Amino acid sequence: MEDASESLIEIQGLNFSYGQRPILKGIDMTMGRGKVIAIMGGSGSGKTTLLRLIGGAVRPTSGYVKVAGQVVHKLKRDELFRMRRKMSMLFQFGALFTDLSVFDNVAFQMREHTDLPESMIRDLVLMKLQAVGLRGAHELMPNQLSGGMARRVALARSIALDPLLIMYDEPFTGLDPISLTVIGNLIRRLTDALGMTSIVVTHDVQESLKIVDYVYFIANGVIAAHGTPDEVRRSVAPFVHQFVHGEEDGPVSFHYPARPYAQDLKLEGSFA
Amino acid sequence: MPRRIVTGIQSVGHRVIDSIWRLGYASRFFLLTLIKSGTSLRRFTLVIRELYFTGVQSLIIILVSGLFVGMVLGLQGFETLQRYGAESAVGTMVALSLLRELGPVVSALLFASRAGSAITAEIGLMKATEQLAAMEMMAVDPIARVVAPRFWAGVISMPLLAGLFSAIGIYGGYLVAVVLIGVDEGSFWSQMQSAVDFRYDVVNGIIKTCVFGVAVTAIAVFEGYDAAPTAEGVSGATTRTVVTSSLAILGLDFILTSFMFRGMG
Numbered sequence: 001m002e003d004a005s006e007s008l009i010e011i012q013g014l015n016f017s018y019g020q021r022p023i024l025k026g027i028d029m030t031m032g033r034g035k036v037i038a039i040m041g042g043s044g045s046g047k048t049t050l051l052r053l054i055g056g057a058v059r060p061t062s063g064y065v066k067v068a069g070q071v072v073h074k075l076k077r078d079e080l081f082r083m084r085r086k087m088s089m090l091f092q093f094g095a096l097f098t099d100l101s102v103f104d105n106v107a108f109q110m111r112e113h114t115d116l117p118e119s120m121i122r123d124l125v126l127m128k129l130q131a132v133g134l135r136g137a138h139e140l141m142p143n144q145l146s147g148g149m150a151r152r153v154a155l156a157r158s159i160a161l162d163p164l165l166i167m168y169d170e171p172f173t174g175l176d177p178i179s180l181t182v183i184g185n186l187i188r189r190l191t192d193a194l195g196m197t198s199i200v201v202t203h204d205v206q207e208s209l210k211i212v213d214y215v216y217f218i219a220n221g222v223i224a225a226h227g228t229p230d231e232v233r234r235s236v237a238p239f240v241h242q243f244v245h246g247e248e249d250g251p252v253s254f255h256y257p258a259r260p261y262a263q264d265l266k267l268e269g270s271f272a
Numbered sequence: 273m274p275r276r277i278v279t280g281i282q283s284v285g286h287r288v289i290d291s292i293w294r295l296g297y298a299s300r301f302f303l304l305t306l307i308k309s310g311t312s313l314r315r316f317t318l319v320i321r322e323l324y325f326t327g328v329q330s331l332i333i334i335l336v337s338g339l340f341v342g343m344v345l346g347l348q349g350f351e352t353l354q355r356y357g358a359e360s361a362v363g364t365m366v367a368l369s370l371l372r373e374l375g376p377v378v379s380a381l382l383f384a385s386r387a388g389s390a391i392t393a394e395i396g397l398m399k400a401t402e403q404l405a406a407m408e409m410m411a412v413d414p415i416a417r418v419v420a421p422r423f424w425a426g427v428i429s430m431p432l433l434a435g436l437f438s439a440i441g442i443y444g445g446y447l448v449a450v451v452l453i454g455v456d457e458g459s460f461w462s463q464m465q466s467a468v469d470f471r472y473d474v475v476n477g478i479i480k481t482c483v484f485g486v487a488v489t490a491i492a493v494f495e496g497y498d499a500a501p502t503a504e505g506v507s508g509a510t511t512r513t514v515v516t517s518s519l520a521i522l523g524l525d526f527i528l529t530s531f532m533f534r535g536m537g
Contacts, residue, residue, distance in 0.1 A: 055409055081411040088409070095406035098398070112412050 008033045008165060008197045009054060013063035016049060023049050025221040026063070031214075033164075036191050036198040038208045040243065041218035042252060047201040050218070051167045054199070055089055056080045068164065085113060087165040088158035092173055094150040096142040102129070102153050103138040109160045128156040131193075132186060148179025152186065159190060165197045166190075172204040180204075184211045205244050209233065217243060219252070298494050301415075305423050305493065308416040318421040319428070326387040326422070326489075327429030331436070333386050334379055338437035341378060342444025345369055350449055359449075360459035364467040366445030371468065371477045372533070375438035377525050380484035383430055384517040388492035391422050392513040395496025396506035404497075419493045426492065430485025431478055438477070476532045483524055488517040 009031040016024040023046040031037050039047050052058045054065050056072045065072045067083065075083060096105050106125045110116055116124070129135040132152040142150060151171060158166050168187065172180050188211040191198045202208045209215070209229040217225040217240060225232070225240045232240060242250030258264065312319050349362040395418060398404050404414040442464075449455040468474070492513045499509035 057405070057408065081413075084409060084411040089406070091402045091406055093401070095402040097403055097407075098401070099394075109410050109412070112410070112417070 007031060008068060009199075010066040011054075011063070012066075014050075014053065014065060015061045015063050016046070016053060016058070017061050022221055024053075024060075024218075027218075027221075027223060029216060029223070031197060031199065033197055034191070034195055035213040036188060036200060036211055038212040038215045039199060039201045039218060040203055040205065040208070040215060041224075042203065042243075045218045046221050047218055048169055051089065051169055051199065051201055054165075054167060055084065055087065085109075085161060086163050087167065088161075088163045090151070090154050090158050090166060090168045090171055092170045093147070094142075094154035096145075096150055096154055096157070098142050100142075101138070102134065102140050102142070102145070105142070105153060106138075106157045106160055108157065113161065124160070125156075128160055129153075131159070131190065132156045133182075146179075148175050148182065151175065151179070151183055155183070155186060155190070159194060159196075162194055163196060165199070168198065168200045168202070170202055171200060172202055172207055180207055184208070187211060205246070209244075297498075298490075301494050301497065302490050304415055305419050305490070308413060309420045309424065311416040312420040312424050318417075319424050322421045322425035323429055326391065326425045327433065330383060330386045330429070330433055333382055334433045334437050335440050337378065337382055338375075338440040339444040341374055341437075342366060342370065342441030342446075343448045345374070345441070346445035346448035346453075349445070350453055350455065359455050361463055361467075362449045362455055363442075363445065363460035363464035366449070367442055367464045367468050368473060370438040370441045370445075371473045373525070373529070375434050375441065376477050376480040376484060377521060379434040379437040380430065380481065380488060380521045381518055383426075383433060383485075384488045384492075384521065385514050387426060387429075388488050388513050388517050389510045391426065391489065391492040392496040392499070392510045393506060395419065395422070395493060396499035396501075396509050399497065399499060400501040400503070400506055402501075415497075419497060423489050423493050426489030427482070427485045430488065431481040434477070434481035434484075472533070476528075479532075480525065480528050483528060484521050487520045487524060491517045491520065 007030045009029070011027055011029040014024055014027040015022070027050070039050060041047050049058070053060055054067065054072065056075065059073045064074075067087065070079075070083060072080070072083070096102075097108065100108065103125055106128050107121050110121045110124060126135055126138065129138055132155050134149060134152055134156065137145070137149065137153075142153070145153065171183055171187065175183065184207050187198055187200065190196075200208055200212065209232065212229060214228060215226060215232050216223055219239055225235065225237050227235065232244060235241060235244070239251045241247070242252060248254050345366045346362060349365040350359055353359045353362055353365065395404075398414075398418065404418065407414045407417060446460065450457045450460050495509040495513045495516070499505045
């Protein structure tokens with residue numbers, strides 16, 4: 001666990017359900033400043049919901065999320081919007097504004113939230129795009145970009161106002177191996193260079209273990225395991241072992257719960 | 273059997289409650305759009321950009337349809353009026369039909385299917401591709417930034433388009449009646465001038481188009497914002513925009529007409 005005094009995010013006893021269906025059950029986490037933290041788990045384990053709770057898009061059933069000392073769900077809408085200027089989220093497929101060029105996408109928040117003159121916005125946007133290697137693409141429209149490039153533009157857009165925290169929702173999904181490494185390295189480099197905190201929700205184990213400082217595994221709404229990448233690789237805990245090595249069967253069963261096979265095939269007693 | 277009846281009544285009840293709930297939700301959304309219009313009015317370039325997409329890009333369909341509607345009116349009007357020896361009144365007939373009814377109604381129907389559906393599809397797709405969620409996370413309100421400019425652009429462009437529709441329609445009537453058939457040009461225009469009343473015909477027509485503009489664009493932005501974030505959801509919302517706004521236009525037209533032209537000669 002990270003040192004609480006240096007923490008940017010503190011999550012205590014967090015519960016969340018959609019109607020009667022519990023998604024997260026009693027999550028406790030601490031995330032330090034300047035760290036890259038991975039949240040891993042299978043599809044539907046509640047990882048993205050956790051990001052939405054941190055960003056204040058949904059309210060917890062009980063417990064709380066504190067970002068920079070403020071309890072997120074107790075903020076009023078304008079306070080929440082003020083806090084969101086310090087955080088960013090990179091959506092799964094980038095979520096670039098399709099009616100704006102690459103340049104205007106990156107400039108979007110600067111134009112909305114600051115009174116900077118256009119000449120300064122231009123310099124800043126080109127610097128952000130240079131950081132992700134796409135300065136030359138600033139005139140293109142989102143539909144002219146490949147998946148990896150769109151993700152990099154979205155990354156440039158999310159660091160536009162130098163946030164304290166960036167949340168990445170499945171940043172590696174659907175990328176070729178080269179783009180995958182590029183995005184992974186960018187996350188690490190930008191986190192270090194800008195002194196921010198990064199939370200990466202992913203199920204790409206090998207890529208994320210290369211770049212993160214700490215890993216949380218979520219399964220069935222609870223934290224199944226956590227530790228540094230080395231601890232995770234060495235772990236003999238059955239769930240972690242199955243997940244890290246991508247084994248078909250284990251604590252997460254291959255079979256959906258069902259009646260006994262013989263009973264379904266009406267074979268009971270025939271071999272007796 | 274009685275159980276079936278009870279279920280039937282229940283399902284009717286559910287539908288009524290659902291539609292009232294949806295109507296309330298839509299009204300609340302409409303009010304929010306009005307309240308959050310400050311940004312659009314302060315940064316009018318946002319509205320101008322949308323005016324290009326909703327207004328300018330609808331010009332071709334509006335102008336071509338207006339011309340043909342006017343030409344058909346001229347032809348049909350001449351056919352009927354000449355039986356009574358009143359073919360010189362064809363100009364009056366074309367102008368009154370267009371200014372009072374066909375101009376506002378047909379252009380609003382065309383506007384709903386050309387611009388309304390495009391607005392719904394665009395906002396719906398922005399929702400489906402998480403662009404609206406991304407905007408929220410950037411502390412920018414999508415209603416103020418995306419919905420309000422599109423709403424005002426629609427409200428502004430609708431009366432202008434209807435005006436052009438009527439103008440080119442009257443020209444179409446002139447082409448057929450005067451140029452093609454040979455009705456006397458002087459009486460065509462002078463009868464029209466003396467019969468058309470600015471207050472009753474033109475102003476009432478403008479009021480109608482303004483009401484239709486608000487109705488169509490409000491429906492279009494609401495359906496887009498409320499669309500389920502899937503391909504199916506967006507296509508359903510687009511269809512609903514066209515169907516609901518067409519019905520709204522025709523229903524509102526009846527109500528407005530019954531107030532405006534009651535007891536008129």
